[in-house]
Amino acid sequence: MSDEFLHQLLQSIAQGQVSVEVGLEKLRTGAREPLAFARLDHQRPERTGFPEVVWGPGKTAQQIALILARLSERNPIAMATRIEPAVFSQIQGRLPEAEYFPVARICAVRNPALEPLLLGGCIGIVSAGTADLPVAEEAAVSAELCGCQTKRLWDVGVSGIHRLLSNRELIETADVLIVVAGMEGALASVVGGLVAAPVIAVPTSVGYGASFNGLAALLTMLNSCATGVGVVNIDNGFGAAMLAAQILRVAKR
Amino acid sequence: MSDEFLHQLLQSIAQGQVSVEVGLEKLRTGAREPLAFARLDHQRPERTGFPEVVWGPGKTAQQIALILARLSERNPIAMATRIEPAVFSQIQGRLPEAEYFPVARICAVRNPALEPLLLGGCIGIVSAGTADLPVAEEAAVSAELCGCQTKRLWDVGVSGIHRLLSNRELIETADVLIVVAGMEGALASVVGGLVAAPVIAVPTSVGYGASFNGLAALLTMLNSCATGVGVVNIDNGFGAAMLAAQILRVAKR
Amino acid sequence: MSDEFLHQLLQSIAQGQVSVEVGLEKLRTGAREPLAFARLDHQRPERTGFPEVVWGPGKTAQQIALILARLSERNPIAMATRIEPAVFSQIQGRLPEAEYFPVARICAVRNPALEPLLLGGCIGIVSAGTADLPVAEEAAVSAELCGCQTKRLWDVGVSGIHRLLSNRELIETADVLIVVAGMEGALASVVGGLVAAPVIAVPTSVGYGASFNGLAALLTMLNSCATGVGVVNIDNGFGAAMLAAQILRVAKR
Amino acid sequence: MSDEFLHQLLQSIAQGQVSVEVGLEKLRTGAREPLAFARLDHQRPERTGFPEVVWGPGKTAQQIALILARLSERNPIAMATRIEPAVFSQIQGRLPEAEYFPVARICAVRNPALEPLLLGGCIGIVSAGTADLPVAEEAAVSAELCGCQTKRLWDVGVSGIHRLLSNRELIETADVLIVVAGMEGALASVVGGLVAAPVIAVPTSVGYGASFNGLAALLTMLNSCATGVGVVNIDNGFGAAMLAAQILRVAKR
Amino acid sequence: MSDEFLHQLLQSIAQGQVSVEVGLEKLRTGAREPLAFARLDHQRPERTGFPEVVWGPGKTAQQIALILARLSERNPIAMATRIEPAVFSQIQGRLPEAEYFPVARICAVRNPALEPLLLGGCIGIVSAGTADLPVAEEAAVSAELCGCQTKRLWDVGVSGIHRLLSNRELIETADVLIVVAGMEGALASVVGGLVAAPVIAVPTSVGYGASFNGLAALLTMLNSCATGVGVVNIDNGFGAAMLAAQILRVAKR
Amino acid sequence: MSDEFLHQLLQSIAQGQVSVEVGLEKLRTGAREPLAFARLDHQRPERTGFPEVVWGPGKTAQQIALILARLSERNPIAMATRIEPAVFSQIQGRLPEAEYFPVARICAVRNPALEPLLLGGCIGIVSAGTADLPVAEEAAVSAELCGCQTKRLWDVGVSGIHRLLSNRELIETADVLIVVAGMEGALASVVGGLVAAPVIAVPTSVGYGASFNGLAALLTMLNSCATGVGVVNIDNGFGAAMLAAQILRVAKR
């Protein structure tokens, strides 16, 4: 239980806003205190190499701000994904040092007292269409916040294959590739056939009708006839970045 | 009309079970005769440009042979699709002039007394992998039997995109393209982006796991980001050929 | 921001084509410069016969206006699909010459300095119900903007088959047919059985319950027992028009 | 417990093949006696108008023969559906009076001592293709065995709509219609729009690829834009016949 | 083309708001006249026994009002389904004689100059839960407007089977039954096993999670182990009423 | 190969329990020694109350026999599920003391040196149709082998609800109920509404067409409007028995 919580609680009792009985129950059950709704995993950095990251949906701005504050005490970077602008405004009200990446919908808090994360190698991030940008940026910003270098290559969908082929150098020099595509998601197979680096495919929910909210792109990528392609969940740019970072860490070992 | 049918009919008339009027009508309309299980559509050539074609599954070899014989009386070519070798052997026992295309699984009967079908233009048929051959050949043979010229380009799946790009001339000179692909089916989008001709995409059931018997390739093709792509049913090489032929007929008009 | 972009921008300012204020904004919002989020495919007209078309969803009005402006510099017609009225108002604020087709939800910009597109032949567009109109109009307007002639036949669903049969002349004289239908989508099969022209079937998401947002109509059309039917994505009126136009171009060659 | 069962059991005990203990347990639990695996519903005729019918799959020939024998004691007709020829041979070995309808795959036993079922009115049964015959015949034979008159109209699928329209009299004079169709199943909507009689739609599993074993036809029929169409399970010809018979019974009341 | 339309058009031309050329085109194509978006099926009453009914979604209030007005000229009752209260208000502004049934979401216009529809027999309508009421009422009101007598039995879901069993008389005396149920939809099977009358099962989208918007109830009803059950689309109370009415008409013939 | 394995093997040879030839084979095929392909969980009885049970599919008869032999050394009962008769014959060749329950497809080995499992209370097992028997028997036999008392009530599907209602005493006196049903699976809701005991619902794959191999029954049971119903996997009679036994153990504590 945080000091702030205890302080607030006792003050409320002192001012008669909370009865002694209710106060006792609150002390026992810790309701509303962060530990009541979230069990922070402070061992994660040692275990998996990166700090815990907050997934925004289904949490209140207050909960997110509390968790970020707590995480940033011990980690050089604390971040939350899927944060809508309105939610960020509320978070910022409580955590003025929070940064926001609007296209990527990521909110981050840096702890300047700790050494920033840094990983060698470079992640190439390739996206098929303009509408895939939020997911591609979620991948790019997540990777950068975790200390990775990135190269972006946007809007090179397979309906105009020359756009991709004229940028072969970029994709051939990356150590890991993240390919972000909605609709039919064919870009992952084409990229997978051109490079020796591992490819992380991110289907997006961009499309309509028989795209079934990303199912079409997901199935395409899972059935890729190219080898060396691993797939993450629909729209999961963050997950792709984490997998890419872990791959770069293999090289570091 | 089979002998057995005529014999039974006349006996029924002789025994008064069937009146002369009904008997006449039965002779005219052949009720319970082949027409009992199939209602041939002899007007189809005038209406749609091509004779009726027999879809084999769910029909006995005897039924198929009877329908082919009847159709070939009035059409330069009569054909049946999805004919397994064992079924063809039985058909051939009744229709010695029947031809068989084993990879395409097509059985055909030509009527030399009638002028063969002939259409100008050329259909390019492109397939992604070796396992897609039966469907691709079904398309090619169907088209050829209907009087079209074809060019085949096999095994140019997108995991090695240079195999397709080094054959650009073939696909750029075709008037219509049929693209046959299983697994992730991405080939249709890539071809669609390279050519000005209409593209008919045929998903195949080749694959496993999350290909869900061709569903993945089907969704890929329906969501193609390239324009000018029409899709037919999974494994429907024949249907693709018919659509291609009808497109060539537009030019002829 | 690429050097090329900066170079061009400063040159434009130097030559008075871009004001200092606009230049400042461009520098600040670099990410909003078309080249940053979209890689225009100016070779597409030579390659595929028609200019690139903007798919509206997931793009801002500003992005759409910028791309349309850029495309219309080199093409007689630039168009964007799936544009809601409110988005069009914003586009119009930046591109006063933009036209809007409200039922079809299409926004177009014509370049009067270039020769308009023109294709011979005629596309018949047939729709099943009143609620299918937006998709049917998307097909019709797209085709007309690309230089095709069209004939519309609305509200002839199969539950009153005489409405279709009494308009047989229209469908029999079209060179290509687009059939737009939601709910059970049976119209495509019936039309396909009546004509020799190629049929492009467009399932719509019109319906409820077991229509599963157009899945029922899509499956119906893919399983059509009529030959010569190609299917495009649910609600993809634009794609049907492009395929029809490419079919008419075959005849022109 | 049947006499036969008791007789066999006691004989087995007498001959030492079954111990007294096991015999006791068998008497207590009745294992292998029909009532052990099936609870006959002899009240059903009074309650629902028709006797119980045996669904063959998952039952042994012995079980089916025993149930049919038991049912035919009290009902003019006892029937079992989905009986393969090999299973019928085994049934016939035990029940020589059993009849078999091979296309319909129905096995029936008539009790000549009881008055046959008889219902006024006429059921029109319409099927789309030759491969739909087994289901259509299951409907026709079931209806006839339950005392209904039927008219069959086979192979009138919508790809050649004139075949249906030239038989309008048949479908307009039926009191109830059963429409059997696989692939896209569009026939039900067209028939439903032509008649005032109730239409029972039976999707069949005929088709391939995106027919998904009858799902396409099922969805088509559920989304029919024609009114007055009720749908039964895929391939459920028997169920359609029972519903049609119950509709004719309404008229009789 | 309505007089009102012609009058308005000519006036616009006279006042210079519409040019002669545009006026001519409008006369030729009838754009914006009701017949432009809807092709009324005035033969339907003779053909199918009931007038055409307007399905509201995807149509504007103006379109609905125009079609209702037109239909009510020739039919004793004209009705539109799936009309939200706000849409009805707009319809009423144009058609003051329109009635509204808020739970059933039906809007109707009666023509007092014509003899009302009337059918003998009685439809029993049974629903499982309170949340199924809108669909059940859509069935009941539709049936009543078409001249049928109805008996309602609400909230008798199978989790408390005694509620249904204590109302057996109602369901046993109805000539046709409509069973409306969401969630697991088991009520149709239970009712089907209790009565000799035909049962029309209406799955509803009531439920959550694995009800998948009515799919669970739909599958339940299609797989009913009771005979004599026909199924309509999810939430299709109107369709069930029309099928019930057509069944009652069989008796009338 | 682990040291422990080698040690045990050699000791067995030394003690004559294993012949030299068998020993040689074991050394060569090490992969066939249980520890190579299966990691037995001997702590499971203490942890979860019941010994590990072998799921047959995907294992060879030899593997199953080896695991059963090993498990029965330490447990009063060792059992394997989903054992086809031919597989049992092979098992019996190696493990003569193995018993077989053919309808339940269970193979069991009892260790007479250990005290049998015994649990108070009674499990009522109710099934809907004759074809559901294998799953229902799998549940019953599994429960009995684990020391539970059972009462069977077969063939009481909801299409004849009186069959269930006339056996209310049986279901009302059971401490836990297992309800096994295929097709529409409605029996679970009806039973759930009649009793205060927990109900474990087992959907079966019995059915055809829109049963989609048990999906329909599964969804029905998950959406049950009755409370107190937990669902296990399709055809998982064994799992239902284990859950029932664990429920009875709660009472024992």
Added chain:
Amino acid sequence: MSDEFLHQLLQSIAQGQVSVEVGLEKLRTGAREPLAFARLDHQRPERTGFPEVVWGPGKTAQQIALILARLSERNPIAMATRIEPAVFSQIQGRLPEAEYFPVARICAVRNPALEPLLLGGCIGIVSAGTADLPVAEEAAVSAELCGCQTKRLWDVGVSGIHRLLSNRELIETADVLIVVAGMEGALASVVGGLVAAPVIAVPTSVGYGASFNGLAALLTMLNSCATGVGVVNIDNGFGAAMLAAQILRVAKR
């Protein structure tokens, strides 16, 4: 309106229990009287051990308040689930004694004149993530209102398995466990393998993309390789609580 209803209403007015104004409104809105839209199941407590509970969606606040009032007359606790805050405000306006549990979205009315429900034993409720809290709280509050003791263990998802393992005592001492998890739902299998108590698994709709609104978690739980796991509908915390309570009642018998 039934006679019984009118009789009761007038009598209530005569006795001053209902004011004239309220009486008038009741006559006008008859359809809103509980008996008109809901058939309360007052026998349920005797039959199934717990009173009927109101499922909020699809009911108006007025309906819910009326049913709760009626239920609380005869039961120590009446409750409604899935009540949004705005709906609760309206309920409270009519039922000032109603309580609200905002996270659990439950509204309850206690009848102090009746003895509260009380059950021995303890339910352990375990949830995977913070976003699963509403469902987990629905389970916890429902159980507590029905007289059960609960222990909560929040945010112990399997991605940090030590969080669960360090709380083994809690889960090992519970008599029944409820496991609430979204996304991949793996927690149920892990818990199921650790304990001897029955496990009730509740998949939640928490997740995105390929979670398909809880389908992924649902399938995971149904396929659990641990034994003793029963599954309820997605997000059905209430149902899990009821099943747990019925399991505890087994022990009580």
Added chain:
Amino acid sequence: MSDEFLHQLLQSIAQGQVSVEVGLEKLRTGAREPLAFARLDHQRPERTGFPEVVWGPGKTAQQIALILARLSERNPIAMATRIEPAVFSQIQGRLPEAEYFPVARICAVRNPALEPLLLGGCIGIVSAGTADLPVAEEAAVSAELCGCQTKRLWDVGVSGIHRLLSNRELIETADVLIVVAGMEGALASVVGGLVAAPVIAVPTSVGYGASFNGLAALLTMLNSCATGVGVVNIDNGFGAAMLAAQILRVAKR
């Protein structure tokens, strides 16, 4: 037959590399010459680091043998996956040097004249159950043939989590992990939460009922709450090995 093919063939005969008999057969069966049905991708090793691998299904033994022979001429290892024993026997008849891995169903041909592939680092392969072995072995053998070191950990499914936890050292020391699991596939999330290395998750089709042939495990893995998990197609052990090898190559660069 291409000129190039004929030229090469005759030259080979002239040089004695091909006998006259074989030459004749090649001329007759031209269609069976590799170039006719397969377009080998000899540039692949340079482009992607590993030679092309043959996917067996849908190819004849003769085709596979021909492709392997051709590939092994230029690569140290040529391999084919999904080879059933009977197919291998036929391959071996033509390619006596072919090796077979029966559990993994892999056929390989080594070219001793070329330097074997070799990669540093170690791949840990973890499988959940005995029935998952074929897929796990496919991954292990593929990786080993490509020069990787592997560690196997079999049968550590999450229902007995201690089996995994007592082998933590193995999984913590691997550079990349492949996790193979069917049924609910939860193992990937648990492993993902324990390690810093990238995890490649392979769902298998092991299971029944609601596993839907591996769909359940696939969805589980895509929704993993652990970070750093990439998923490949159902049963795609080979693809997982290739991705793992490409990850190890990143470290090598």
